[in-house]
Amino acid sequence: MAGPNYKYYIRSIDVTNDAGVAVVAETDFLGCDFVDYFSVAKIEGKWMIVNKTYTCTGLTPKPLRLGYWKIRGLIAPVRYVLEYLGVPYVEEMYEQGDAPDFDRSCWFNVKEKMGLDFPNLPYLIDKDVKITESSAIFRYVSNEYGPSDFNGKTDADKAHVDMMFGVVSDIKSAATGHCYGSGDRNAIIEISNRMEGVQKFLGDKKFIVGDYVTWVDFFIFEQIELFDYVSEGAFTKKYPGLAAYHHRIASLPKFSEYYKSDKFMKKPFNNKIAKIN
Numbered sequence: 001m002a003g004p005n006y007k008y009y010i011r012s013i014d015v016t017n018d019a020g021v022a023v024v025a026e027t028d029f030l031g032c033d034f035v036d037y038f039s040v041a042k043i044e045g046k047w048m049i050v051n052k053t054y055t056c057t058g059l060t061p062k063p064l065r066l067g068y069w070k071i072r073g074l075i076a077p078v079r080y081v082l083e084y085l086g087v088p089y090v091e092e093m094y095e096q097g098d099a100p101d102f103d104r105s106c107w108f109n110v111k112e113k114m115g116l117d118f119p120n121l122p123y124l125i126d127k128d129v130k131i132t133e134s135s136a137i138f139r140y141v142s143n144e145y146g147p148s149d150f151n152g153k154t155d156a157d158k159a160h161v162d163m164m165f166g167v168v169s170d171i172k173s174a175a176t177g178h179c180y181g182s183g184d185r186n187a188i189i190e191i192s193n194r195m196e197g198v199q200k201f202l203g204d205k206k207f208i209v210g211d212y213v214t215w216v217d218f219f220i221f222e223q224i225e226l227f228d229y230v231s232e233g234a235f236t237k238k239y240p241g242l243a244a245y246h247h248r249i250a251s252l253p254k255f256s257e258y259y260k261s262d263k264f265m266k267k268p269f270n271n272k273i274a275k276i277n
C-alpha cells in the first residue's frame with residue numbers, strides 16, 4: 001500500500017514514566033517523504049499512540065527510467081554513460097519471446113500507452129522529459145548530467161564528437177544488419193576494417209577528440225566490444241591503438257567497477273531473432 005520503495009526509521013524516542021514521544025522519518029510513501037511525531041502513552045500496561053502530527057518534507061526524486069529490450073543493442077552505451085556519471089536509473093526491460101514466434105507483445109501491448117510522442121525502444125523518462133531516439137537520449141543524458149566538456153570543449157571538438165557518432169553509427173548499422181540478416185561473421189569482420197580510420201583519427205590522443213572523455217567514447221567502446229566478440233578477439237589484436245583506447249575506457253572510474261560487475265550485460269548484443277547475438 002505504501003509503494004515498493006517505502007522505507008521508515010525511528011529517528012528518536014523520548015519516554016518518561018508512562019508518557020513519551022516517538023519521531024519517525026518515512027521516505028517514498030507513494031512518492032512523498034514525511035516526518036511523524038507520535039505522542040505515546042502506556043495505558044493498562046500497553047504502549048499506545050494517542051496523538052500524531054506530521055509534516056511532508058518533500059517529494060522523493062524519481063530515478064531516470066530507461067526502456068529497452070533485454071539486450072545491449074542501442075542502449076548499452078547509454079547505460080555506460082549513466083554508470084560513468086553516477087546517475088541513478090532504473091531499467092524497464094522488455095524480453096522478446098523464443099523461436100519460432102519471437103513474440104514482442106510485452107512491448108507492443110504498452111507501446112502506445114506510454115505517452116511518448118514517437119513511441120519506440122529505447123525510451124528515456126526523466127522528470128518531465130519523455131523521449132525516444134538513441135542519439136537524443138545520449139545527448140540529453142550528457143547535457144543534463146555530464147560535465148560541461150562532455151560534448152566537447154571547443155566547437156571543433158563538439159563537431160568531432162558528432163562526426164565520430166555519425167561515422168561509427170554507419171559502421172554499427174552495417175554490422176548489425178549482418179547480425180540480424182545473413183549471420184555472416186566474415187562479412188562483419190570485413191566491415192570492422194572500417195574502424196581503421198577511427199584508429200587513425202584517434203592517433204596519439206587518449207580519447208577520441210582529445211585527452212578527455214566525451215560521451216561518444218562510450219559509443220565507440222561498444223562497437224569495439226561487438227567486433228571483438230564476433231572476431232573472437234582478433235579485432236583488438238589487429239588494431240592495437242583501439243585496444244589501448246578500449247582499455248583506457250574500461251579503466252575509467254565508476255565505469256570500470258560496473259564493467260567488472262555482474263550488473264554489466266555481457267550478452268546478448270542483439271535480440272533473439274538475430275543470427276548473431
Ligand SMILES: N[C@@H](CCC(=O)N[C@@H](CS)C(=O)NCC(=O)O)C(=O)O
Binds near residue numbers: 073120132133
Ligand atoms: N532511430 C531509433 C531506432 C530505434 C529502433 O530501431 N528500435 C528497435 C530496437 S533497436 C525496436 O525494436 N523498436 C521498437 C518498436 O519499433 O516499437 C533509435 O536510434 O533509437
